Amino acid sequence: MTVLLEAERLCRNFGGLKAVNNVSFQVVEGEIFGLIGPNGAGKTTLFNLMTGLTPVSNGTLRYRGEYLTGLPPHRIAGKGIGRTFQNIRLFKGLSALENIKVSQHVNTNCGLFSGIFCTPASRAEEKMVDEKAWELLKLIGLADRATELAENFSYGDQRRLEIGRALALEPQVLLLDEPAAGMNSAEKHGLTEFIRGIREQFKLTVLLIEHHVPLVMNLCDRIAVLNFGELIAVGNPVDVQKNPAVIEAYLGAE
Amino acid sequence: MDDFLQNNGFLIVTMVQQALLAMSLYYPLMSGQLSLASPGFYALGGYVAAIIGTIEYFAPWRDALGWSIFPLEWLAAGIISGVLAVLVGIPALRLRGIYLALATIAFVEILRVICLNLEITGGAIGIFGVPQLFESRWSYIWTFGPLLILMLFFSYRIDRSRVGRAFKAIREDELAADAMGINPTRYKVLAFVIGAVLAGVVGAMSAPFLNTWNARQGTFDASIAYLAYVLIGGSRSMWGPLLGGTLLAALPEVLRPLKDSRLIINGVVLVFASIYMPQGIAGAVGRIRNFTVRKFGSARSEK
């Protein structure tokens, strides 16, 4: 069991608001780690801290022992941490295929001139990018709509495309921000299987923010509960479910 | 035909030249950056060519190199513009949207005032008697034409390459692109520099074409004119700046029978085009094509 991600006394203040306050936890390689908590508990902020989109106010973040704190988002992505967004941030005006190709950026290195002059190396690379993009499109079940613009997809398809785009980074850690939001129960069930499947296939560690409790309990190996920016419980789903602080803060409120 | 070319040579070459300048704005726009700096680099490139072409210091070079001094001027203009673009671009491209536009307007104006006051740029009068590359105006198509074809080819290839995808991703959503491993600053500066180098080279080609060069070449009006070319042509496709640049550059000529009121009509065209063709001419053509394809089917199947 290797510790992959480690947050230590992580803090983020927005003015006077402590959106994330003194949060420490560890994520172990290969697990599906759930992050739950009421609205405004700081879950998405925590994801933003981990991916560098929001600067950390205080505390440290380490990935395989290396500090992530202070790195810009693209460097963190380059280390193998991919993510999706709560409010879906696809490249709306690009096709599904292009959305996935974009994310292969970090694993390719063809420059401006090799691209313009179509050097053999760039042609080979482009072929690889293309093949892999189609592969991922098949995996998320959107291969038949590859050339459609991302903005024309339904909500659920957009969420899947976003996961596909994150997978194109070839990440070791995948951060999913409310992947089931807006899905019906059949889709949610499918999603559970899908996430398990990609974990096996790509040897992923998954961090997941989700409101839908049964899905989290069913899918996650361990769960952390946030409330008002503070971590109130970490453990396996059964234990967390019994934790009185959690029941009061979150489950009790339902 | 020959008469036609001789009489309209200046206009045709100008149309091509304006299309090229529109393209210099198109590259930053491809990565979502509204930069109006092109006239600055265009003016700079022209001064580089005019100075190399006229001052005493370069006389031995001109004698030794003959006509091949001209490509050297283009190269020098491209390099100087590129270096300046990196220096200006790195701090300026942290700005977004209208703020970047304003910073680039300031850049153009500062450069203009400096050129208006330096001795080497000929002050307010400018530089006269820039040596000609060709005898007739029309012949300049042999410099601007190939450059346009080259740039169209570049755009076509960039659009389908890794770098082009990075540009477009930043245009669509800079933050998401960053989270997908693309360094936004790097690619925004790259797009800005490509535009600047192009504008600089076009400037260097234009100084011999116009025979004279002065600070009126790089003004705010030109900034907005180029923006109009791209937006009215269509900013989402490389055909946009080509169409916008050539058509709008030709418009005052087409309206010549209207005499004094033609520039008024020119303004009216800008207003109407922005209201009724929000995707530009290229976008409107694309929509019509899509419509016909959907309605009547197409032999060519989409991949």
Add this chain to the structure above:
Amino acid sequence: MRDKFIPHLSSFFVWRRLSNMTTAEFIQNVLNGISIGSVYAIFALGYTLVFSILGIINFAHGAVFTLGAYFTYTLAVGQFGINGLLSGLNLDLQVPFAMALLIGAVLAGLVGVLLERLAFKPLRTRGADSLLALVSSLGVALVIVNAIQYLVGAEIYTFPSGVYGNIKPAMMFEVAGHTVVIRTVQVIIFAVCMVILTILGYVISFTRLGKALQAVAENTTTASLLGISVDRIILVTFFMSGFLGGLAGTLVGTSFGIAGPYFGVTYGLKGLAVIVLGGLGSIPGAVLGGIVIGLAEAFVPPDYSAYKEAVAFAFLFIVLLVRPQGLLGRSHIQKV
């Protein structure tokens, strides 16, 4: 640290200049700077009002400025030169200057309203890219500028010296053995600007209209839910913007003459520097920015006066790089 940078930089230049400047020169520069700065302020307010409501920059504002000057000239003087459609025409309306100034500004305000209806509203209702508003407003600017040229030619028009009535053109007084000159025009400009700023400040802070304006600037949707007619507020804003622009045009025109249909372009650009310096969308910021740039230009040493035109843009560039929200603007936190 950034906040301290700008005062340091400017105090450095001020120190260098002051070290070899007589008291009289200093006072003269301050007076010149405040006078022209107050015009920059009211002109820039026209930009900022529209920006705060619609989030766009009206590139036709410089043309409205020009138009205001021509309106006033037509009313107060009405003699045209040898070019254009109206060449040789002598209207001889002899409208008193104060009245002509006001009517000219009102007419410019109405042009502002027209501008909104023709160039901005159609784009807004289509939800078009806000970049297109730059092009369409520039189109209107082209129409205005060339229409002026078509009608009255590109020549310079100046207001006769007695246009204000029977007042001495300048006052002089001595400071430590040197003469300081205050032109009457400068006093009038400053006084008019102060009156306008006071009225505008009152309207925005204390009236229903001003409250509605602030609400629309804050959030259009919420404002319309509160029963405010956003469309009406936008019209009023464009009227005020045009009024301020036209007024500023007349004031500059009386001071330096109307240098042809294009004379608003430079001011149009300087106005951009002013609003960015003060903070885009900030009303007090536009006033402060106008005065700062007016003063900075006034203090450019005579040896470098050719570079005076670049001062505003140097400010614009530096402010954007160091403090993009401007002196009094709010910084925005981007929501992920």
